[in-house]
Amino acid sequence: xxxxxxxxxxxxxxxxxxxxxxxxxxxxxxxxxxxxxxxxxxxxxxxxxxxxxxxxxxxxxxxxxxxxxxxxxxxxxxxxxxxxxxxxxxxxxxxxxxxxxxxxxxxxxxxxxxxxxxxxxxxxxxxxxxxxxxxxxxxxxxxxxxxxxxxxxxxxxxxxxxxxxxxxxxxxxxxxxxxxxxxxxxxxxxxxxxxxxxxxxxxxxxxxxxxxxxxxxxxxxxxxxxxxxxxxxxxxxxxxxxxxxxxxxxxxxxxxxxxxxxxxxxxxxxxxxxxxxxxxxxxxxxxxxxxxxxxxxxxxxxxxxxxxxxxxxxxxxxxxxxxxxxxxxxxxxxxxx
Amino acid sequence: xxxxxxxxxxxxxxxxxxxxxxxxxxxxxxxxxxxxxxxxxxxxxxxxxxxxxxxxxxxxxxxxxxxxxxxxxxxxxxxxxxxxxxxxxxxxxxxxxxxxxxxxxxxxxxxxxxxxxxxxxxxxxxxxxxxxxxxxxxxxxxxxxxxxxxxxxxxxxxxxxxxxxxxxxxxxxxxxxxxxxxxxxxxxxxxxxxxxxxxxxxxxxxxxxxxxxxxxxxxxxxxxxxxxxxxxxxxxxxxxxxxxxxxxxxxxxxxxxxxxxxxxxxxxxxxxx
Numbered sequence: 001x002x003x004x005x006x007x008x009x010x011x012x013x014x015x016x017x018x019x020x021x022x023x024x025x026x027x028x029x030x031x032x033x034x035x036x037x038x039x040x041x042x043x044x045x046x047x048x049x050x051x052x053x054x055x056x057x058x059x060x061x062x063x064x065x066x067x068x069x070x071x072x073x074x075x076x077x078x079x080x081x082x083x084x085x086x087x088x089x090x091x092x093x094x095x096x097x098x099x100x101x102x103x104x105x106x107x108x109x110x111x112x113x114x115x116x117x118x119x120x121x122x123x124x125x126x127x128x129x130x131x132x133x134x135x136x137x138x139x140x141x142x143x144x145x146x147x148x149x150x151x152x153x154x155x156x157x158x159x160x161x162x163x164x165x166x167x168x169x170x171x172x173x174x175x176x177x178x179x180x181x182x183x184x185x186x187x188x189x190x191x192x193x194x195x196x197x198x199x200x201x202x203x204x205x206x207x208x209x210x211x212x213x214x215x216x217x218x219x220x221x222x223x224x225x226x227x228x229x230x231x232x233x234x235x236x237x238x239x240x241x242x243x244x245x246x247x248x249x250x251x252x253x254x255x256x257x258x259x260x261x262x263x264x265x266x267x268x269x270x271x272x273x274x275x276x277x278x279x280x281x282x283x284x285x286x287x288x289x290x291x292x293x294x295x296x297x298x299x300x301x302x303x304x305x306x307x308x309x310x311x312x313x314x315x316x317x318x319x320x321x322x323x324x325x326x327x328x329x330x331x332x333x334x335x336x337x
Numbered sequence: 338x339x340x341x342x343x344x345x346x347x348x349x350x351x352x353x354x355x356x357x358x359x360x361x362x363x364x365x366x367x368x369x370x371x372x373x374x375x376x377x378x379x380x381x382x383x384x385x386x387x388x389x390x391x392x393x394x395x396x397x398x399x400x401x402x403x404x405x406x407x408x409x410x411x412x413x414x415x416x417x418x419x420x421x422x423x424x425x426x427x428x429x430x431x432x433x434x435x436x437x438x439x440x441x442x443x444x445x446x447x448x449x450x451x452x453x454x455x456x457x458x459x460x461x462x463x464x465x466x467x468x469x470x471x472x473x474x475x476x477x478x479x480x481x482x483x484x485x486x487x488x489x490x491x492x493x494x495x496x497x498x499x500x501x502x503x504x505x506x507x508x509x510x511x512x513x514x515x516x517x518x519x520x521x522x523x524x525x526x527x528x529x530x531x532x533x534x535x536x537x538x539x540x541x542x543x544x545x546x547x548x549x550x551x552x553x554x555x556x557x558x559x560x561x562x563x564x565x566x567x568x569x570x571x572x573x574x575x576x577x578x579x580x581x582x583x584x585x586x587x588x589x590x591x592x593x594x595x596x597x598x599x600x601x602x603x604x605x606x607x608x609x610x
Contacts (some may be wrong), residue, residue, distance in 0.1 A: 050454065052454065055451070055454075056451050057451070060594070077452055080448065080451050080452055081355075081358055084355055084444055084448050085358075085359065085362070085363060087364065087442050087444070088355075088359070088440065088441070089363070089366050106400075216447075292602075
């Protein structure tokens, strides 16, 4: 027997659909897209080396999304196709972030208001790096097709407000890459459901680098580069030193341990709420790992403890990125592998 | 989602191929879409391309002339291009179509890399080009013949490779060196005497300049170096560090050296018996 049909007011319908989409998006982890001196930085927590939340769309245009993986993957592919067809039919310079953002807004808006379709549970950012810092553009797009032009940075997904707050405190778009990256990591840790620290292995980082010689400005950072950048020692050589042709380097390094912070992030599309599992504590033995001992509340105590970690310099660096406000009960010290 | 869509997605087809996507959505944008029988005389012809492989990389070079019948249509046409980070392509034949095909091929490689998150293997690129040439067979039969020469550094087996094609899309791997286009017979004859498998990349660049000079010497459709206008061959090298175009200044120096030697011995270096 068919269900009786009730009248639902358009207001209620939109509200319900927005509620549905919003709760889906909040389940994942945040992604930050922020300006820095030489371009635009993308940072997100992502343990998967192959399922990306951050991607290249065109020469100067990058993409970041949170929510259901299959849905934002559709959006990513659609964006690449749209851009490539346009660049092929006209000229590569005729593909602009504004144009693509408009196309995305249309697409998302249409899906959101189509009664027979489920709204997309995604939030995304489209960023275009300009020839100068003034012409950088960051657009944030919501599940309903609404579009916001962000002047400094955009945070999407997870506890976006909490993360944005930390970021706002000391953000400055003229900072160099390493400083913005460290700040972004610190902000990501502010997610109350997140882990205590983020290792280079657990991060997906990419840049749209204005200074890059190639026409394609998008570049993923390898685990080694992320480690070098997040270690505020003077030796840290920033992205400039990065071997531009070794894009696959990332894949080789992340072979070992799972760091047991949270995470539904790697499987952003799974729809499961993030849970923490104290039983699965194991920590990668690599020197890049930030010690979990550094969970003590006072920063002095944290430093003292972390200095006991195998690589003092790194632990120190990590100590700085560990957010002071931890709401979870301390876990057991992990076994070294 | 329909079964049809799922199956197509599983086969990776046409999801990551730009040219197939274009065929489905905007076929009018494909190279030569609106050309008809008998139009072949309307497009100029691009001529000689040479390639030389060495242990440290491969050199691809092309002369700059395009002809329409006995007339020189363009003096400074570019026929060799980098295809992506680790490969380069040169095209002889119907110029308008050839340049469109190169443009499509470059987008094809980049599109695949962006969608799949990893570049195609060198064999994959070579085969992709073969099927694009094959799909142009109808045009070839109408006189719009396009013959590419594809070179690249194979990251899997760490060596330089050269692929040649015929108009039906047949793809053949060449060893050492190869040439295509109207002056290819003379260029290959020249390379045959100059080539040495252990040559350095710089020597290989010089071999290519010599071979193109020999082609221009005997083939009216191939342009020699134009010193007065400073038009020199376009030369691209591809090695483990990637594909780069050799700066024009460097080619000018090499060309000057070749010309000076030819002023003494016009037929080029003498082979030892």
